[in-house]
Amino acid sequence: MGLWLQLFAFDVIGEVTFSQRFGLMDIGKESDVIKQIKNVLKSTSWVGQVPYIYKIHQLLSPIVGNRLSLTARNGSLRQFTADQVQSRVLRGSDHRDMLGRFLEINKAKPIDFDEAALLSMTASNVAAGSDTTAISLRSMLYYLLKGSRCMQKLVTEIEKTTEGMPPYSVVTYEQATAMPYLQAVMNEAMRIHSIVGHSMQRVVPREGIQIGQYYIPSEVIIGTSPYVLGRSEGIYGPDAKTFRPERWLEDGKKYDLCYLAFGGASRLCIGKSNGNPLDEGAFGND
Incomplete structure (x- = not known):
């Protein structure tokens, strides 16, 4: 498969x-x-x-x-x-x-x-x-x-969205983005198994930077792995290694800040605009 x-x-x-x-x-x-x-x-x-x-x-x-x-x-x-x-x-x-x-x-x-x-x-x-x-x-x-429970919830959401549509109709982009559980499944899948496993490196600005209790000097190269961050219990709780899409429906805005599947801020992967619609199209059509 x-x-x-x-x-x-x-x-x-x-x-x-x-x-x-x-x-x-x-x-x-x-x-x-x-x-x-x-x-x-x-x-x-x-x-x-x-x-x-x-x-x-x-x-x-x-x-x-x-x-x-x-x-x-x-x-x-x-x-x-x-x-x-x-x-x-x-x-x-x-x-x-x-x-x-x-x-x-x-x-x-x-x-x-x-x-x-x-x-x-x-x-x-x-x-x-x-x-x-x-x-x-x-x-x-x-x-x-x-996880059959998650599969059934997604199927139910898709069936509800496509109810009344002719057989073999294609779910539109607008319909797919309006399916909250589908979006949660996508985020959770890329959180727990990130596309990139190695560290995404950044260079500290000339003035240095204070992150919490730590000061990092100018031009030091730092980075974090989306795979490690996505499985952090400090962020996602004791069930961080469990596939549970519902977490994105409970407190998605909080997790968005730590979601690095496509990088972040000014270094956001330009392929996100392609990748998400492809996933939505593949799983949003039954």
Whole structure:
């Protein structure tokens, strides 16, 4: 089931980015692009936590060759993305998808957002969007199947929302966001099994910062892991390791301050606007 959710997420990202499914649900197996994405994310995790690895790699790569998928200048993912961009440019289209928006920016600001930036942004959307969406879908399905009570509450809410709708109708974005228990299930799934496990690092401002009883000096690098924070009993109580969506209906505003599934504040992940609707669409339609 985990594989099928990965393939589903990848196909949906294709629709969002290119208005075109990749067809992996039809094939039923991973493509070379997905395999490369996995390698890219592995090397990104290393470089993100130990940046000097990148510098050492760049010095040695002329001798030992490329060993970080993150720095690959070719390969399945890049070629696939380049082909999609080239095809759209040649045939033209008025699709209001992500690629369409990128092309509009490229046309309006060709220097600030050149073809290399366009290709990089499009490839990043495919690489980051598909894998993270698959993780959240797997977490939601796993905990819902594990707890029949939660599953039944969600099914009841969906049935109430779709009552009177024709068979096989699609739940709209507005309907999905108006389902409080569905939203709670999504938050709880990404709290207890975060998309990102490593520390999200930040640099302390020049004036330093006082956090509670602790003073942290200027330009010190600090960070916290969404996985650790999401399971903190100091925040979520003694049942922090238990999947209980109701907590978000009881005191959601309090927990929102500590919810780092998509980062926070000015560093909020831009993919949140894609990730949540995909999860809502997958579980909001029965």
